[in-house]
Amino acid sequence: MSANKIDAKIPDGALEQKWTKYRSTVPLVNPANKRNLEVIVVGSGLAGSSAAASLSELGYKVKVFCFQDSPRRAHSIAAQGGINAAKNYQNDGDSVYRLFYDTIKGGDYRARESNVYRLAEVSANIIDQCVAQGVPFAREYGGMLDNRSFGGTQVKRTFYAAGQTGQQLLLGAYSALQRQIGLGAVSMYTRHEMLDVVIIDGKCRGIIARDLISGKIERHTAHAVLLCTGGYGNVFFLSTNAMGSNVTAAWKAHKRGAFFGNPCFTQIHPTCIPVSGDHQSKLTLMSESLRNDGRIWVPKKKEDAAAIREGRLNPNDLKEEDRDYYLERRYPAFGNLVPRDVASRAAKERCDAGFGVNQTGEAVYLDFAHNMKYKYGKKEAAKKGITNPTEAQLTELGKAVVKEQYGNLFDMYHQITGVNPYENPMMIYPAVHYTMGGLWVDYNLMTTVPGLYALGEANFSDHGANRLGASALMQGLADGYFVIPYTIGAYLSNEIRTGNINPDHEAFVAAEKSVSETLQKLMSIKGSKSVDYFHKRLGKIMWDKCGMARNAEGLKQAITDIQQLRSEFWSDVRIPGDLNEFNPELEKAGRVADFIELGELMCRDALNRNESCGGHFREEYQTEEGEALRDDENFSYVSAWEFKPGVDWELHKEELKYENIKIAQRSYK
Amino acid sequence: MNWFSKMFASSIGQKLILALTGLFLCTFLVVHVIGNLQLFKNDNGLAFNLYSVFMTTNPLIKTVSYLLYFSILFHAFKGLQLAYKNKIARPVGYAVINGKANSHWTSRSMGVLGTIILVFIVVHMSDFWYEYKFGNIPYAKYTENMSTGEVKFERYLSEAGEPLTINSKKEEYVEGNNKIIIVKDLYEEVSEEFENPFLVMVYILAMFAIGFHLFHGFQSGFQSIGLNHPRYSPAIKFLGLWVFSILVPALFAAMPIYFLLIK
Amino acid sequence: MSGNMNLTLKVWRQKNKSDKGRFETYPVQDISPDMSFLEMFDVLNEKLINDGKEPVAFDHDCREGICGMCSMFINGRPHGPLQGVTTCQLHMRSFKTGDTIVVEPWRAKAFPVIKDLAVDRSAFDRIIASGGFISVNTGNAQDANATPIGKDDADASFAAAMCIGCGACVAACKNASAMLFVSAKISQFALLPQGQPERNQRVLNMVAQMDAEGFGSCTNTGACEAECPKGISLSNIARMNRDFIGAQLSSQKV
Structure with missing residues (x-):
C-alpha cells in the first residue's frame, strides 16, 4: 500500500474560499501560447462538448472525437428530469452549502468535500450559461424559470425542459461546439473510437483512434487529453445507457496507468420499465421527476399480488386499504422522494418478498391516479370554479396537467409497453443507470497520468456512493464549462516550451502496433459465439452477484466466473466482416473485452469494501431494519485501483476528510 | 452574383418566385372568370365582345397582361427547373414509397399538373388569343335603338354576303336614332369552337388539373412567403379549397358545357 | 410463445459507399410483439452471425427515441408505420405474422450510404456549424432570470428545439429537403430574446449551407411534419421563409 502515489491536490484554506482562491492563483497560459497547445477531447456529451467549446474559446487548439455519427448523439441527450442549481429562485431556503450538504449526504459520505463544494458553487453559473445559449427551460407565466423537486432534497432546485432536459442542455453545448468547428477552431472526428492513450516520458501525449468507417488506425498528438467518455453501466448488458456507451477509453487509460476510483459504486435507478423478455436489448428509464406525483405501491396481501400477476385482478380495482405505499410507510419524511439507492432497494425487498406485480414478479406500481384526481384535478376545478366536481371530471382535469408535465414520458411508456399509463398505474423496476465510480482524478480533474484528465461521469469525483437525481447534468457541465478551463492551466502552463509533439515517436509507433495487434487478434479468433452472447453472460453475472445486493461469497464466485468468461471470450468469439471496413461487431467486441476486465475489478472492489454505503449494499452489513450499515472507521476512503500486468490490481486509498460536515447515519425517515 | 440574384437563386428564393408568380396568376384567374361570365349573357355576345376589346386595348391592362405572360412562362420554367x-x-430512389401516409x-x-396546365394554356391561347390577334375573326354589327334600347344583331357582311373587316377591333358611331357598334366577334369564335365535344372534354380535364393544382398551390404559396398563422391560415385554406380549387374551375368548365349543350 | 410472429424482411444491403447495393430477403421466426423493431434486427443479426454471414449494419444508440441515430425507411415510410415514433420505439405489435417488411436506408444526395442501412448525416452538423447557435462564450452570461421570457414563447421555442436531428424529414420529403430540420433550429432561437442579435445572419448562413449540401427545395407537401417523430411543425418553415426574405431585404451588406 503506497499512500503517497495519489495526491488529491486539494487547495488549502476554508472550504468556501478554496475554489475562489485557487482559480485566482492557478497559473495562466498567455493567448499566444494557447494557440500552440493542442488538447484532445474524447467524447462529446455534456462534459466533452462544453469543455471543447470552452477551451477553444480560450484559444487552445482542440480536437474532439466521438464514436457516434454526430456529437449531438452522445448519451447525455437521454437525461430526462433536470439539472440542479443552487439558485434559490423559489425562496425555499436553498444555498450553495445546502446543495453541497445534500450531495455529500446523498452520496453516503463517500465523496470529496472540496470537489463537491466547488460543484455547488458553479452550479448557478451553468444555468446562466445555458439560458444565454438559448436552452428553452420550462418557465412560469411571468417569464421566470420554473423548478421541480427531485429525490433526496427538500427544496425545489431542479431546472428542467419537460422530460428532455439532457437533450436541451446537450444541444446547447453541441451548438457551442459546432460554432467553434464552424470557426475552424475545433477539428471534429466523428465515427472515431479512441483505442489507446500514448504516454511519452510519463506524460500523456496523444491517442490512437480508429476511423470506424475505413477501419484506419490513426495517431493524434496533444499536450493534454480529456476523457469525457461517460459511465460504464453497460457492463451489466441491460442498463439505461445507450447501446454504444462503453468503458473502452477509460479502460485503456486505466491500463496505461490511470487509477480507477470506486469501480463498484453503481447506481440502480428505481423507476425503469421492467424487462419484458429475453430479447431485451436495453432498459428505459422513467424520469425520477415522476416520483413528484406518482405514488409507489404493491398490494398488501400476497394473494392479491398473485392475482394481479395472473391477470385475475385489475390493480385499479384494489381498494386503498389493501395497498402498501411502502416508501411512504418506511420513510415518512421523504416519502416517494427518497434517494435512488433507497428506493431501489425497497422495491427489490418487496419483490423478493413476493409482492411483485408483473409476470416475472419483478415490478412495482407507480401510480398517478391519486394525484391526478386530488392534487391537480381539484386545483384545476377550483381554478375553473367548478363546485362539487365528479370523480370523472377530476380525473379529466388532472389528466391535462399531467399530460403537460410528463406527456413525452407517458407516451414513451405507452409505446414500449402497449399499456396506457393514463388509465393504468405504470409498472416499474430498478435498473442500472449510472456509475459513480470512474477514473480517479485530483482537484484539477487530472488522473494519475500527467496530462490525462477525466470529466463528467467518466471520473469518480463528486457523487460518492450514490448520485442524487439531476446532479449528473450539473457535474458534466460544471467540469466542462467552469472547472477544466481553469485547472488545465496548472498543467499546460508548464507545457509552453514542449513544442509540437512528434507523431512518429516510438511510443506512438508502439501504441499503434499494440492496437492493431489486438484488433487482428480479435478478428483471428473466428470462434463460434457472437459478441452479444458473451456480453449477456457477463451482464447476468454482474446483475446477480454485483448488482443491487452483494455478498462476499457471490462476489468471489463472480470473479472466478468472469475470469472463465474472459478466457472463453478470447478463444471463442466470432466477429464477421473485415478489419478495414465499417464493422459494428468488431467495435462491440473490443468494448466487451474491456467490460469483462472491468467487471472483475468491480467485483474485487465490492469484495474489498466490507460495508454498505449508497449504491453498494453488502448483505452482510445491514441494520435490523434492512438499512445500509456504513463503516466510517475503516472505509472512509476512495478505492483507487492501479492496473498491474496480467489483469491484476493494486489498491491505493485516498482518505476522505470531512471538515465541514458532521458525518451521520443517513436517514430519510 | 449580387445579393438580389443570390436571393432568388437560393432554395427559398426559388419557392418565393413560384409563390409570387403563382398567387399573381390566381388573381388573374379571378378577373378572367368574372369577365368571361359575360359569355352567359343572352345578348348575342355584345357584352363579351366589348369586354374583349377593352381587355386587349386598355394600356394599363395591356401592361399587366405582359406581366401575366411573363409570369406564366416564368412560373412554368421555374417550376420545372x-x-x-x-x-x-x-x-x-426508394423501392417502396407510401406517400399517401x-x-x-x-x-x-x-x-405533372402544372405541365398539363401549361399544355392547355398553349391550346387555349392558340384557340382564342392567337385567333383574336392574328386570325380571321369575323365582325359583328350591333344596332342599338337609342330610344327603345333594343339591340339588333347581324353579321358584318357585304351585300354579296362576304365578311367585311375594319381597321380596328371596334368601331362605334351614331346613325340617326341608332348606335352602331361593329366589333370583332370573338363570341362567335367561342361558340364555334365549343361545338367540338373533344375540345370541350380537353377544357374540362384542364379545369380539373387547375383545381387540383390550386388545391395545393394556393395555400402553399402563402406558406412559401412565410404566412402561416394559427388564426389566418384556416381562412386561406378555406379560400384555396372552395374558391380556387372548386368555384373558379367549375365556372370555367361551365362555359364550354354551356355552349356545347345549351347554345 | 403464442402470439409470436414469422416475418419476411427485404433489407437493403450495400457493402460501402461505392457499392451499388441490392435487396436481400431474410425470413425471421418467432418474433415477440413486445420486441422493438431494432431488437428484431438484433435477432436477425444474431442469426446471420451464427450462419457465418455478415450482419446488417444499421445506426442506433439510445434506443429510447431521443438520440436521433436510428434511421430506417420501413415499408415506404421513415421510422415505419406509426406517427411520432422513432424506429427504436416502434414495436413489433404494429405488424402481424406473415407480413413482408421492406427496409431501406434514408435516401438523399446529402445523406450518402455508408453501409447497408447506415447513412452519413454530417451535412446536418455542418448546417448547425454555419449558424445554429447563439454566440456566447462561456462565462459571458447574465443571470438566468434577468430577462423574463413569456411561457408561450418559451414553450414554442422548446417545441422547435425538440428536433432530434434524425433526418426523417429529409427521408420523407419527395425532394429530400432539409427545411424542417433547419427551420426548427432557426425558430428555436428566433422565438427567444437571446437569439435576436444574430437572427438575420443566422438564417442567411444556415440556408446557404443547406443549399450547398445538396438538399432539395421545399414544396410544402407536409410529409416532413407528418413523419417527424417529434412533431416539429411546418409553421417553422414559414417562419424561416419570412425571416430569410426579411433578412435579405433588410441586410446592409451588398
Whole structure:
C-alpha cells in the first residue's frame, strides 16, 4: 500500500474560499501560447462538448472525437428530469452549502468535500450559461424559470425542459461546439473510437483512434487529453445507457496507468420499465421527476399480488386499504422522494418478498391516479370554479396537467409497453443507470497520468456512493464549462516550451502496433459465439452477484466466473466482416473485452469494501431494519485501483476528510 | 452574383418566385372568370365582345397582361427547373414509397399538373388569343335603338354576303336614332369552337388539373412567403379549397358545357 | 410463445459507399410483439452471425427515441408505420405474422450510404456549424432570470428545439429537403430574446449551407411534419421563409 502515489491536490484554506482562491492563483497560459497547445477531447456529451467549446474559446487548439455519427448523439441527450442549481429562485431556503450538504449526504459520505463544494458553487453559473445559449427551460407565466423537486432534497432546485432536459442542455453545448468547428477552431472526428492513450516520458501525449468507417488506425498528438467518455453501466448488458456507451477509453487509460476510483459504486435507478423478455436489448428509464406525483405501491396481501400477476385482478380495482405505499410507510419524511439507492432497494425487498406485480414478479406500481384526481384535478376545478366536481371530471382535469408535465414520458411508456399509463398505474423496476465510480482524478480533474484528465461521469469525483437525481447534468457541465478551463492551466502552463509533439515517436509507433495487434487478434479468433452472447453472460453475472445486493461469497464466485468468461471470450468469439471496413461487431467486441476486465475489478472492489454505503449494499452489513450499515472507521476512503500486468490490481486509498460536515447515519425517515 | 440574384437563386428564393408568380396568376384567374361570365349573357355576345376589346386595348391592362405572360412562362420554367433540381437531390430512389401516409397526392403532383396546365394554356391561347390577334375573326354589327334600347344583331357582311373587316377591333358611331357598334366577334369564335365535344372534354380535364393544382398551390404559396398563422391560415385554406380549387374551375368548365349543350 | 410472429424482411444491403447495393430477403421466426423493431434486427443479426454471414449494419444508440441515430425507411415510410415514433420505439405489435417488411436506408444526395442501412448525416452538423447557435462564450452570461421570457414563447421555442436531428424529414420529403430540420433550429432561437442579435445572419448562413449540401427545395407537401417523430411543425418553415426574405431585404451588406 503506497499512500503517497495519489495526491488529491486539494487547495488549502476554508472550504468556501478554496475554489475562489485557487482559480485566482492557478497559473495562466498567455493567448499566444494557447494557440500552440493542442488538447484532445474524447467524447462529446455534456462534459466533452462544453469543455471543447470552452477551451477553444480560450484559444487552445482542440480536437474532439466521438464514436457516434454526430456529437449531438452522445448519451447525455437521454437525461430526462433536470439539472440542479443552487439558485434559490423559489425562496425555499436553498444555498450553495445546502446543495453541497445534500450531495455529500446523498452520496453516503463517500465523496470529496472540496470537489463537491466547488460543484455547488458553479452550479448557478451553468444555468446562466445555458439560458444565454438559448436552452428553452420550462418557465412560469411571468417569464421566470420554473423548478421541480427531485429525490433526496427538500427544496425545489431542479431546472428542467419537460422530460428532455439532457437533450436541451446537450444541444446547447453541441451548438457551442459546432460554432467553434464552424470557426475552424475545433477539428471534429466523428465515427472515431479512441483505442489507446500514448504516454511519452510519463506524460500523456496523444491517442490512437480508429476511423470506424475505413477501419484506419490513426495517431493524434496533444499536450493534454480529456476523457469525457461517460459511465460504464453497460457492463451489466441491460442498463439505461445507450447501446454504444462503453468503458473502452477509460479502460485503456486505466491500463496505461490511470487509477480507477470506486469501480463498484453503481447506481440502480428505481423507476425503469421492467424487462419484458429475453430479447431485451436495453432498459428505459422513467424520469425520477415522476416520483413528484406518482405514488409507489404493491398490494398488501400476497394473494392479491398473485392475482394481479395472473391477470385475475385489475390493480385499479384494489381498494386503498389493501395497498402498501411502502416508501411512504418506511420513510415518512421523504416519502416517494427518497434517494435512488433507497428506493431501489425497497422495491427489490418487496419483490423478493413476493409482492411483485408483473409476470416475472419483478415490478412495482407507480401510480398517478391519486394525484391526478386530488392534487391537480381539484386545483384545476377550483381554478375553473367548478363546485362539487365528479370523480370523472377530476380525473379529466388532472389528466391535462399531467399530460403537460410528463406527456413525452407517458407516451414513451405507452409505446414500449402497449399499456396506457393514463388509465393504468405504470409498472416499474430498478435498473442500472449510472456509475459513480470512474477514473480517479485530483482537484484539477487530472488522473494519475500527467496530462490525462477525466470529466463528467467518466471520473469518480463528486457523487460518492450514490448520485442524487439531476446532479449528473450539473457535474458534466460544471467540469466542462467552469472547472477544466481553469485547472488545465496548472498543467499546460508548464507545457509552453514542449513544442509540437512528434507523431512518429516510438511510443506512438508502439501504441499503434499494440492496437492493431489486438484488433487482428480479435478478428483471428473466428470462434463460434457472437459478441452479444458473451456480453449477456457477463451482464447476468454482474446483475446477480454485483448488482443491487452483494455478498462476499457471490462476489468471489463472480470473479472466478468472469475470469472463465474472459478466457472463453478470447478463444471463442466470432466477429464477421473485415478489419478495414465499417464493422459494428468488431467495435462491440473490443468494448466487451474491456467490460469483462472491468467487471472483475468491480467485483474485487465490492469484495474489498466490507460495508454498505449508497449504491453498494453488502448483505452482510445491514441494520435490523434492512438499512445500509456504513463503516466510517475503516472505509472512509476512495478505492483507487492501479492496473498491474496480467489483469491484476493494486489498491491505493485516498482518505476522505470531512471538515465541514458532521458525518451521520443517513436517514430519510 | 449580387445579393438580389443570390436571393432568388437560393432554395427559398426559388419557392418565393413560384409563390409570387403563382398567387399573381390566381388573381388573374379571378378577373378572367368574372369577365368571361359575360359569355352567359343572352345578348348575342355584345357584352363579351366589348369586354374583349377593352381587355386587349386598355394600356394599363395591356401592361399587366405582359406581366401575366411573363409570369406564366416564368412560373412554368421555374417550376420545372425546381422539379428537376429536387429530383437530383435524391439520385437513388426508394423501392417502396407510401406517400399517401404523409401527404396529399396533389402536393406530390404539382409538376405533372402544372405541365398539363401549361399544355392547355398553349391550346387555349392558340384557340382564342392567337385567333383574336392574328386570325380571321369575323365582325359583328350591333344596332342599338337609342330610344327603345333594343339591340339588333347581324353579321358584318357585304351585300354579296362576304365578311367585311375594319381597321380596328371596334368601331362605334351614331346613325340617326341608332348606335352602331361593329366589333370583332370573338363570341362567335367561342361558340364555334365549343361545338367540338373533344375540345370541350380537353377544357374540362384542364379545369380539373387547375383545381387540383390550386388545391395545393394556393395555400402553399402563402406558406412559401412565410404566412402561416394559427388564426389566418384556416381562412386561406378555406379560400384555396372552395374558391380556387372548386368555384373558379367549375365556372370555367361551365362555359364550354354551356355552349356545347345549351347554345 | 403464442402470439409470436414469422416475418419476411427485404433489407437493403450495400457493402460501402461505392457499392451499388441490392435487396436481400431474410425470413425471421418467432418474433415477440413486445420486441422493438431494432431488437428484431438484433435477432436477425444474431442469426446471420451464427450462419457465418455478415450482419446488417444499421445506426442506433439510445434506443429510447431521443438520440436521433436510428434511421430506417420501413415499408415506404421513415421510422415505419406509426406517427411520432422513432424506429427504436416502434414495436413489433404494429405488424402481424406473415407480413413482408421492406427496409431501406434514408435516401438523399446529402445523406450518402455508408453501409447497408447506415447513412452519413454530417451535412446536418455542418448546417448547425454555419449558424445554429447563439454566440456566447462561456462565462459571458447574465443571470438566468434577468430577462423574463413569456411561457408561450418559451414553450414554442422548446417545441422547435425538440428536433432530434434524425433526418426523417429529409427521408420523407419527395425532394429530400432539409427545411424542417433547419427551420426548427432557426425558430428555436428566433422565438427567444437571446437569439435576436444574430437572427438575420443566422438564417442567411444556415440556408446557404443547406443549399450547398445538396438538399432539395421545399414544396410544402407536409410529409416532413407528418413523419417527424417529434412533431416539429411546418409553421417553422414559414417562419424561416419570412425571416430569410426579411433578412435579405433588410441586410446592409451588398
